[in-house]
Amino acid sequence: MNDARDGLPPALEARIAALETAAPDTDFDSASWIWMVSLGVVLPAALIVLGW
Amino acid sequence: MSVVRPLAPAADESAWPLLPSERTWGPTRLTLTLATTAAATWCYLIGESVGSYLGFIQGAMALTGGCFIGMLLVLLAAGPACVRFGIDSVASTKPQFGSRGWVVPALLQAVSIIGWNSLLIIFFAKSAVQLGVALGLVAPGTSSAGLVPLLTLFACAVIFAALRRGAKGVSLVSNILFVHVFVGLWMLYLIVSHRWPELLAARPALAAPQRLWNYTTGIELGIGSTLSWWPYIGAMIRMAPNGRTVVLPVMLGMCLPVPLLSLIGLAGVLVLKSSDPAEWLRTVGGPTYAVVSLAFVTAANFGTTTAGIYASAVGLRNFQALQPRSWTTLLLFTITPVACVGIFIPELFFAKFGNFLALIGVAFAPLCGIQIVDYFVLRRRRLDIRAMYAQGPAQPYVFWSGFNPAALVALAVGCATYVLLLNPLTFRSSTWYPHLTASLPAAMTAALVYFLSGALVMRSGRGGYRNLRRAEHERQNAT
Numbered sequence: 116m117n118d119a120r121d122g123l124p125p126a127l128e129a130r131i132a133a134l135e136t137a138a139p140d141t142d143f144d145s146a147s148w149i150w151m152v153s154l155g156v157v158l159p160a161a162l163i164v165l166g167w
Numbered sequence: 168m169s170v171v172r173p174l175a176p177a178a179d180e181s182a183w184p185l186l187p188s189e190r191t192w193g194p195t196r197l198t199l200t201l202a203t204t205a206a207a208t209w210c211y212l213i214g215e216s217v218g219s220y221l222g223f224i225q226g227a228m229a230l231t232g233g234c235f236i237g238m239l240l241v242l243l244a245a246g247p248a249c250v251r252f253g254i255d256s257v258a259s260t261k262p263q264f265g266s267r268g269w270v271v272p273a274l275l276q277a278v279s280i281i282g283w284n285s286l287l288i289i290f291f292a293k294s295a296v297q298l299g300v301a302l303g304l305v306a307p308g309t310s311s312a313g314l315v316p317l318l319t320l321f322a323c324a325v326i327f328a329a330l331r332r333g334a335k336g337v338s339l340v341s342n343i344l345f346v347h348v349f350v351g352l353w354m355l356y357l358i359v360s361h362r363w364p365e366l367l368a369a370r371p372a373l374a375a376p377q378r379l380w381n382y383t384t385g386i387e388l389g390i391g392s393t394l395s396w397w398p399y400i401g402a403m404i405r406m407a408p409n410g411r412t413v414v415l416p417v418m419l420g421m422c423l424p425v426p427l428l429s430l431i432g433l434a435g436v437l438v439l440k441s442s443d444p445a446e447w448l449r450t451v452g453g454p455t456y457a458v459v460s461l462a463f464v465t466a467a468n469f470g471t472t473t474a475g476i477y478a479s480a481v482g483l484r485n486f487q488a489l490q491p492r493s494w495t496t497l498l499l500f501t502i503t504p505v506a507c508v509g510i511f512i513p514e515l516f517f518a519k520f521g522n523f524l525a526l527i528g529v530a531f532a533p534l535c536g537i538q539i540v541d542y543f544v545l546r547r548r549r550l551d552i553r554a555m556y557a558q559g560p561a562q563p564y565v566f567w568s569g570f571n572p573a574a575l576v577a578l579a580v581g582c583a584t585y586v587l588l589l590n591p592l593t594f595r596s597s598t599w600y601p602h603l604t605a606s607l608p609a610a611m612t613a614a615l616v617y618f619l620s621g622a623l624v625m626r627s628g629r630g631g632y633r634n635l636r637r638a639e640h641e642r643q644n645a646t
Contacts, residue, residue: 166228
């Protein structure tokens with residue numbers, strides 16, 4: 116049914132159907148955000164201020 | 168519930184989303200691969216550029232800070248879609264650029280990676296010739312004109328053979344070549360320990376009168392360097408199972424080697440007036456050190472080119488005409504231009520194409536701004552994986568005939584903002600540049616334009632924004 120509607124090859128359709136039920140709802144967890152903010156915001160800000 | 172077929176053996180050779188069970192790379196494997204990808208000759212060139220304007224300590228701080236900022240932007244732009252659905256960087260742009268408009272970032276990716284790979288493979292061949300001379304395999308004074316094409320062909324053949332195994336080939340090459348990162352750190356230690364007082368006293372040759380301009384340029388070079396990882400990152404991080412596995416390998420494995428190894432070029436140009444370690448290591452430690460350095464450069468460029476060809480091949484797979492082609496054919500499509508450049512026009516390309524790559528690089532900051540504002544603000548972190556691949560006029564990411572004008576206008580405005588602030592070829596800048604950088608305003612302007620024009624797109628009912636809000640509303644009611 117989906118093949119006709121979406122024009123997807125069967126193998127891709129199976130993948131997408133699986134991901135629609137199994138793919139995680141979130142991208143990064145809270146620990147990841149802490150690392151990203153620390154390394155991507157706090158650390159560069161500190162380096163730039165110290166270097167200046 | 169759908170029945171999932173057994174895993175396709177070549178899932179990592181397609182641009183289709185990977186299933187969770189196929190995404191098996193852990194933090195160590197991802198770190199090795201990303202670090203090997205990041206470490207290449209361009210690090211010396213980045214260090215040389217920074218060393219033209221800043222001293223060692225200031226240059227190191229500004230460059231490292233800028234690199235981390237750029238890396239965060241890339242991770243926030245392409246990362247969410249790639250880690251959630253196992254897709255590559257190009258596929259992650261479909262919700263913003265549309266079911267046909269994604270060809271714009273795809274072409275940016277292809278030109279950028281193929282262009283850079285061509286340069287790196289020429290660097291590889293030239294280093295290999297020098298290595299041959301240093302080892303006594305090639306007579307001193309032998310012209311590289313005849314050897315460079317042969318070595319290019321050899322390198323392309325080895326890369327082709329390795330990549331016939333798909334992502335496993337990239338990982339295999341990275342596992343073998345990863346040690347070169349430590350060789351690079353050893354070279355850094357050598358120059359810093361031997362020349363520390365001179366390094367501190369060294370003055371940059373092209374420093375502008377305005378101290379802030381020099382410092383901002385150091386930061387800008389860092390941001391721009393890691394923004395150019397956008398084309399590469401998706402094909403690598405999609406092999407990892409989730410966001411948590413990806414963050415540290417990207418922020419430390421992919422980002423940190425760039426400023427660290429750039430310090431080799433920075434220190435070299437400040438103290439010895441040469442960013443090429445093969446030249447100054449001979450001075451510092453004799454011919455043995457020069458051989459080690461040349462081996463490092465050769466290995467580094469080989470590893471990066473392997474990862475680049477893989478990322479480019481996966482990106483090209485998004486084109487419908489290339490989907491039914493075999494992986495071998497796709498690799499040939501990707502590697503042939505690189506081989507042709509190295510064989511037929513290495514010197515011409517070496518002299519002229521760098522400027523074109525600098526211009527192409529301008530687009531990655533706005534691209535990141537567009538992706539970030541679309542995912543985190545307009546779509547509130549909701550993507551429709553089916554709409555990224557489904558065909559048909561009723562699909563949400565069709566927008567208008569497959570193109571989202573909001574993204575195209577925002578990209579153009581972002582690029583224009585960058586060039587107005589800083590000409591990437593001449594380094595002429597506006598009065599605002601020293602206070603703002605060029606990449607950050609370009610990303611923010613593109614994000615703002617996309618946000619404002621995206622509101623009009625939302626009102627038109629296109630782009631799938633209403634479907635997402637409806638689904639969110641229904642879920643809230645249900646709970």
